[in-house]
Amino acid sequence: MRRHPGLFLSLIIILAIIAGVFVYPKGVGEKVEPWKLGLDLVGGSHLVYQIDLSNVSSTDQSSVIAGLRDVIEKRVNLFGISQPDIYTSQSGNQAQLFVDLAGITNISDAINEIGQTPLLQFETVVTAASTTPSSTASSSPLNALSAASTTQYIPTNLTGQYITGATLTFDPTTNAPTVSISFNSQGATLFQQITAANVGKPLAIFLDGQLIEAPTVQQAISGGQAVISGGFTVASAQQLVERFNAGALPAPITLESQQTISPSLGSNSPDKLIVAGIIGTLLVMLFMIFYYRLLGIFAALALIIYIALTLGVFKLISVTLSLAGLAGFVLTIGTAVDANVLIFERIKEELKRGLPKSSAIEEGFRRAWPSIRDSNTSTIITSIILYFFTSSFVQGFALTLGIGTLVSLFSAITTTRLFLRFFLKDDKTPPKA
C-alpha cells in the first residue's frame, strides 16, 4: 500500500460506490436485498413470554427451551409473518421467550395462534378410591376408564416435545374420530418405560392442562405409537392433528409483556432521524474543513466513504435496522473523525518540529495510534457489554455502535492515510534546515 497509494485508494472508492448503490433504499440495491427494518420503523409487536420450567428437570431445560423456540417459530411461520425474530433467554430457573413480529397489524390473532399451540402431558394417576373400568371394548391397547373420587396426577417426563407427528384415525369399533400420535425414539423409550411401570393402572393424558382421557394401561407398549380418543368430533380431531404436526409445546408459556407499535407512529421518526444524520454529517465535514483546511477535506471525503461502507456492512450481515440502531450509527458519525483529529493534530506538531511533509504524515499516524486504539477499545467494550446485557431494541443500538466503531478505525487510519500519501507529496525544494 505504501508503494501504490493510488491503486488502493481507487479500490476503496470503487468499493464505497458499490456499497452506496447497494444500500440506497430505492433502486438496484433494494431489489437485490431489501433492508431488514425493525419493529419500531415498520410497526409490529415485541412479545415476551415466561416459560414455566417447574416440571422440567434441570438437565433437560436447555433442550426444552430450544424445542419450544422451534415450535413457536413453526407456528409463527404458519401464520405467514415475514422475518419473525424468535429468541430465548435463561437465567437460573427463569426462562423467557421473545417473539418479534415486524409489519403485522392484527396482533391479537397472532397472540392467540401462538398461545393456542397444544401442550400435551402424560401423567400417572394415583386414586384414593376405587375406579370403575368402562365397558366399552377397544382394540387399542389403551382402554378408556372413568375415574371416580379423589384422584391425584403425577407428571411424567413424557410430553409433547417427543411427538414427531399425528394423524387422524377412526376407532375400528365405534368409528369415533381418534388422534394417532407417534413419538421419536426417545419418546418411544419413555412411553415404554411408563406403560411397563403402570400396567393395570390408568395413564392420564392432558391437553392444555385439561384432562382429556385416562385409559388403563393393558401392557407395556413399544414402538412409539399412541392413540388418543377423547370424544372428539372430526373437526376438533383434525385441528388437533394440525397443531401436533406444527409441534406441541414442551413447556407451558404465559404472555408477560407486549409492545405493539403501529406503522403510522413509526413512519415519521426515521425521516427526521435521517435528516438529522445528514445535517450532523455536513456540520462535522464543515468543521473539519474549516479547522484543518486541506487535511480536513480528506477527512470529509473519508467520512463519506465511511458512511457508505458501514451501511454496506450492516446490510451485508443483515443487521435489523431499528430507530435505536440508526441513532447508534448517527452517533458514530460524530466519533468517526476523532481519529482524524488526533492524527492531524499530531501531523501539525511534527511539521512544526521541521519534519518534511511525508515523514510528518507517517509520524503523525504512528504516534497518534496508541490513543486512537485505546479510546476506540473503550467504546467497543461498552458496546459488547450493552449487547450481552440487553434485548431487542438496545441490542440493535449496541451492534451498530460496535460495527461503526470498527469500520471508523479502518476509515480514519487506512482511507485517510491513502488520501494523504497520494495527494500530499513533499515539495521539490528541500526543507530549510
Add this chain to the structure above:
Amino acid sequence: MLNIVGHKKIWFTLSIILVGIAVVAIATFGFQQSAELKGGTLWEFKVTGQNLSVADVQSELVNNLHITDAQVSADTGDQSFLVIFGSISEPVHQQYISELQEVWPSFQELSFQSISASVGANLRNDSIIAIILVLVGISLYIAFAFRKASRPISSWKYGWITLLTLFHDVAIPAGMLAILGHFANVQINSDIIVALLVVMGFSVHDTIVVFDRIRENLLNHRGKVPFATIINDSVNQTLARSINTSLTLILVLLALYFVGPADLQYFVLTLLVGVTTGIYSSIFIASPALVLTSKNESV
C-alpha cells in the same frame, strides 16, 4: 499556557458541588421510572373528529373501563392520547379496544405496551449490572493499556482516576435526569440508560488522549522536569484535540436534538450533558488528580 494543574482546587470544588447536587437530587427525588422499568401499560391511541379533551378520555376510562389509576396526556396537534396505567393481559386489552371503538368509532390504536413488573425488574437489574461492568471494564482496560507508564505513577492509578471521572461524567447527567423527573416528569427508560452507558464509553476518549500524552512526555522527560509541569504541559498540548474530538460528536448531537425525532429528545440531551461533562473532567479533573495521587513520590 494555561495553568490548569495549579488551579486544581477551583476545578475540584466546582465538580464536588455539581456531583453533590446530583447525588442529593437522586437521593431525594429518585428517578421517574417508565412503565418499561417498573411494569405497567403504555397505551397510545388516536381519536379523530371528536375534539376530545384529556378530561373526556379520563372519565371514559374510569366510568366505562374502570381504570382508576390512568394518567392521560394528549398531543392535541394530531388528536392522539397517551395513557399510562397498571399492566393488563391481552384479552383485557382486546376488550378495552372493542369497548372504546363502540364509544368512539374513529378509535385507532397507535401503540400498546404492557410490561409485567418482573420483566421491568429484570431490565432494571440488567441495566445496573451493565453500568457497573462498563465502569469496571473501561477502568481495568486503562490500567492495562498504561501498564508501561509505571513511573512515577502506577498504571493502577490511571485506572482509578478513570473510574472516578467516569462516575463524575455519569453522576452529573443522572442528577439532571432526577431533577427533570421531579419537576418536568421526565421518565427514565432503557434509551436513557443506554445514553448513560454510552456517555462512559465516549467521555473516556478525551481522558485517554491526555493520559497518552502524559505517558509519552514522562518517558521523554523523566527526571528533568517536575511531574506537575509535565502534566500541565500535556494537558495544554492536547487541549485542541480533546475539545475537537468531542466537538464533532456534539455537532451531531445538536443536529439530533433540534431536527431529530421527538422520542429521542432526552436520550440526546443526556448524551449532550454527559459528553460536555466528559470534556471538562478530562481536562480539569483527570490530569490534576494524577498530580494529587503522586504528591509524595519524586519524579
